[in-house]
Amino acid sequence: MVPVLGLVLLIVFGLTRMIPGDPAITLLGPGATNAQISALRHELRLDRPTTLQFFDYVGGLARGDLGTSIRTGRPVVDALAARLPATIELAMVAFVLAVTIGVPAGVMAARRPGGVMDGALQFFSLCGVSIPAFLLAFGLQYVFSAWLGWLPVAGRSSAFMIDDGRSGFLLIDSLLGCNFVAFTDLLGHIILPATVLASFLTAMLGRFLRNVMIETLSEDYIRTARAKGMNERQILLNHALPNAVGPAIMILGVQFGDMLGGAILTETVFSWPGIGRYVFEAIRDRDYPVIQSTTLVFAIIFMTVSLGADVLSAWIDPRLRRERAR
Amino acid sequence: MTRFFQHMLVHRGGRAGVAILGIMLILMTIAPLVTSGVPDHMDVPRMLQAPSLTHPLGTDLFGRDVLTRTLYGGRHTLAIGLGVVTIAFIVGVGVGTVAGFRGGLFDAVSMRIVDAVLSFPALVLAIALAAALGPGLLDAMLAISITMIPQFARLSRRQAQHVSGMLYVEAARVLGVGGLRIMVRHVLRNGISPMLTLASLSVGSAILQVSSLGFLGLGAQPPSAEWGADIAANLDYVRVAPWVLMSAGAAIMLTVLSFNLIADAMSDYLNPNA
Numbered sequence: 001m002v003p004v005l006g007l008v009l010l011i012v013f014g015l016t017r018m019i020p021g022d023p024a025i026t027l028l029g030p031g032a033t034n035a036q037i038s039a040l041r042h043e044l045r046l047d048r049p050t051t052l053q054f055f056d057y058v059g060g061l062a063r064g065d066l067g068t069s070i071r072t073g074r075p076v077v078d079a080l081a082a083r084l085p086a087t088i089e090l091a092m093v094a095f096v097l098a099v100t101i102g103v104p105a106g107v108m109a110a111r112r113p114g115g116v117m118d119g120a121l122q123f124f125s126l127c128g129v130s131i132p133a134f135l136l137a138f139g140l141q142y143v144f145s146a147w148l149g150w151l152p153v154a155g156r157s158s159a160f161m162i163d164d165g166r167s168g169f170l171l172i173d174s175l176l177g178c179n180f181v182a183f184t185d186l187l188g189h190i191i192l193p194a195t196v197l198a199s200f201l202t203a204m205l206g207r208f209l210r211n212v213m214i215e216t217l218s219e220d221y222i223r224t225a226r227a228k229g230m231n232e233r234q235i236l237l238n239h240a241l242p243n244a245v246g247p248a249i250m251i252l253g254v255q256f257g258d259m260l261g262g263a264i265l266t267e268t269v270f271s272w273p274g275i276g277r278y279v280f281e282a283i284r285d286r287d288y289p290v291i292q293s294t295t296l297v298f299a300i301i302f303m304t305v306s307l308g309a310d311v312l313s314a315w316i317d318p319r320l321r322r323e324r325a326r
Numbered sequence: 327m328t329r330f331f332q333h334m335l336v337h338r339g340g341r342a343g344v345a346i347l348g349i350m351l352i353l354m355t356i357a358p359l360v361t362s363g364v365p366d367h368m369d370v371p372r373m374l375q376a377p378s379l380t381h382p383l384g385t386d387l388f389g390r391d392v393l394t395r396t397l398y399g400g401r402h403t404l405a406i407g408l409g410v411v412t413i414a415f416i417v418g419v420g421v422g423t424v425a426g427f428r429g430g431l432f433d434a435v436s437m438r439i440v441d442a443v444l445s446f447p448a449l450v451l452a453i454a455l456a457a458a459l460g461p462g463l464l465d466a467m468l469a470i471s472i473t474m475i476p477q478f479a480r481l482s483r484r485q486a487q488h489v490s491g492m493l494y495v496e497a498a499r500v501l502g503v504g505g506l507r508i509m510v511r512h513v514l515r516n517g518i519s520p521m522l523t524l525a526s527l528s529v530g531s532a533i534l535q536v537s538s539l540g541f542l543g544l545g546a547q548p549p550s551a552e553w554g555a556d557i558a559a560n561l562d563y564v565r566v567a568p569w570v571l572m573s574a575g576a577a578i579m580l581t582v583l584s585f586n587l588i589a590d591a592m593s594d595y596l597n598p599n600a
Contacts, residue, residue: 003438004438004441004442004445007438007439007441007442008442008445008446010442011442011443011446011451015454015455015458016458018455018458018459019458019459019460126583126586126587127579127583129530129582129586130530130534130579130582130583130586131579131582132534132537132538132541132554132575132578132579132582133538134538134541134557135557135571135575135578135579138564138571138575139575141564142564142568146565256447257446257447257448257450258447258448258449260447260449260450261447261448261449261450261453261538262449264449264450264453264542265538265541265542268542279450279453280542282457283453283457283542283543283544284543286457288457288458291453291454291457291458292454294450295446295450295451295453295454298446298447298450299445299446299447299450299451302445302446302447303445
């Protein structure tokens, strides 16, 4: 774990060093004076040996210094703290959506392999993994906002809503404050982006669960359960499903990374004020320190989630624990 | 090999995948015959026209013919997708096979690097690398292949470890066959089939990532035709001219779908029990 973390930091550190030519000149753009360039070189510590630069960078990270945005001149860590709750909220809603749709779909499809439900799952999951996130986003916007007019096109809340939240998690804040008008408004805004973000995860989860369930349903103990007259519903929910939960959590942890990548595209299309949109703005402005630290934050979130998924699945499923001990 | 193609055509999904991909490839090949052949030809007075006989899929914001751009853009997108997977396959399988066959320090070090790259969400790392390398098609290609190398390395390492324990490898060694020869002729050749399935799956996701980078402005630069970049360029006109977005979008989806279907059929062929 520790050497891997060191390598991750090295890669993130290397991102700004990969910019062709002198980073200081690229960052300042054409028309910068020599004095400005050498000042920035000094500020970025580019005039020091590379090894020392790396340790400077890691030391800064340890003190909570993620660098300074070139466009705004303010610490990146402040902007991230302000935008992180929006992304986490979106990801949580998408995650819940994926589990509530993906799990029943997978179980129902496994009941009759080759049946109508199975065919439908295969079809939709193939479409779900094949459609680019930004395209699905435009499709939903077109149908539900422009055409039917049911849902708002973009943004996190309507302009007339006053943000009285404390934590930045607006859905929870409005619910705790019993502000149901705000809650409905926020919910209306989050549905489309969360659906887009959930589509890939739902498709993967549904397909995976179907395959694991079909495999489990051919085991001897399922035949025993059938022989002693247990009904099909109990067999599915009490015998087969619990055996698929451990592996399913592991796959969710792995696929979470794709969801984070999808967040950049989804937030861009829906003008969602989270870190995904922040990355897009940083790419547009060539704001390299921002790109660098958002990449690090995404990696840390992903590592934490997959470690959590590993621990959780091993705790739930003793078979995985034994496999790993070997 | 004949058996493999037969299976592809008997398998329902495989047949559909081969058919879709085949039609797309044929259309892209005969593009100069069915279109004007100049994807960059601008005709600003006729911008954003609805599909008609002269422009079967309409025109975009510069009055360029959408059908021409979609077909020529497909050549780009498909070539990048295949290029990305080729780079990732050669580097990943090379490193993984040596690591699995030799073991030792090389194995330990290379696998830690693989773990580190896998700690990043793939698209996030590809975006960061492409942004650092500078916007452009080749840089985007390189960025995406770097994120794909680890999967090939891990899979081929496991395959190499598995095959290295086989009796025929032992026999070859006893007969005095050299290490390199064993690695290439026995270990690599006998373990390669799951890697080919992964490659087919990867072409699909590579095309998705290429178009995502293009959409964010990090891939192909205007005026060259590429599906993701074309979608991004016409974004402001979604409401008035949805056909521009729709044709490039449908093209991306169908191509990725066909590669996924082919990968499914391949994995069914390689392990029929699952």
